[in-house]
Amino acid sequence: MGVFTDGSHEQVVFCQDRASGLKAIIGIYSTALGPALGGTRFYPYASEEEALHDVLDLSRGMAYKNALAGLDLGGGKAVIWGDPEQIKSEQLLRAYGRFVQSLGGRYYTACDVGTYVQDMDIVARETQFVTGRSVEYGGAGDSSILTAWGVFQGMRAAAEHRWGAPSLKGKRVGVAGLGKVGKYLVAHLVEDGAEVVATDVSPKALEWAKASYPQVSLVADATALITSDIDVYAPCALGGALNDDTVPALRAQIVAGAANNQLAHTGIEKLLVDRGILYAPDYLVNSGGVIQVADEIDGFNFDRAKLRATKIYDTTKRILELADTEGISPAAAADRLAEQRMAEVGRLRTIRI
């Protein structure tokens, strides 16, 4: 994917500050619905090309996610190329903040892999176009709270679509990844009366599960989880969980989880349909986090943000129904609704005021 060959991004900005070692790329896919919002990934990419590829992909994904979440925000994302353990410093983050500021509000940043709320507090010393700040500075704090809440709402909608009731009561739900989101999700599921089976590669996460939820069954790995007798599969670790190996082996009837980019490649969504597995699109059900940080722009209000994240239930239902009536996959239905909103609402800006 290249900026011009792909032909879809509005703006891509390369930022360099030699003294601090900052090398960043900010990708703005679309501002049709408002300023582009998306986090900053700080990662030791193997090459500049790899960093560019990632920012183009991620910024496009944010445009679709924000559109479907009903936010008045476009899609963007940034990457900082380098090892955060080695080069992250006050001067680098502040230099980055100055580049964000120079875009005049076309792009709002937030946390992503390798960046944390404390980093955003530093970035905010140079720019007002930043979310994902700490509570002490009026920020939304830990976004995994509403991410998990949104995933739970998407799962309830999928359960209603498949089994007729918006509840996971009595169902066996397999959670892969007991990290920030997975932990909150387990709590919602247990409270709803689901039977939870889980796995994680981290012994610390497994210890947490044993101590906090002894009723949760733990299995060795993700393969053991997907081949066990589960009704719902919730990928909450890394991307690519749904691939040519896992989908044929999957026993669940529903997939709804927090992980980004669950479909390993194009075509997997059709494989899921062929196997009769109902897939609640990842960027729809995991949008609670961006809903939470986006709320900071108007002055953070948790109840208002939660209300918005609860609507993921309605949107998921709508998309699953659209997929049925149009004979398309839920992933295609989600893309269609997101594109429709970007076109219809974005068009209103052509009315001169």
Ligand SMILES: NC(=O)c1ccc[n+]([C@@H]2O[C@H](COP(=O)([O-])OP(=O)(O)OC[C@H]3O[C@@H](n4cnc5c(N)ncnc54)[C@H](O)[C@@H]3O)[C@@H](O)[C@H]2O)c1
């Ligand atoms: N945190 C958010 O607000 C948010 C928002 C949207 C999407 N997501 C996505 O949700 C996923 C989880 O996010 P998180 O914030 O909980 O991350 P996290 O790093 O806190 O948790 C991930 C967990 O998955 C475990 N894990 C890694 N590889 C595994 C494997 N092969 N099998 C089983 N477990 C494995 C890790 O040990 C860790 O406990 C990520 O894909 C993330 O991009 C998170």
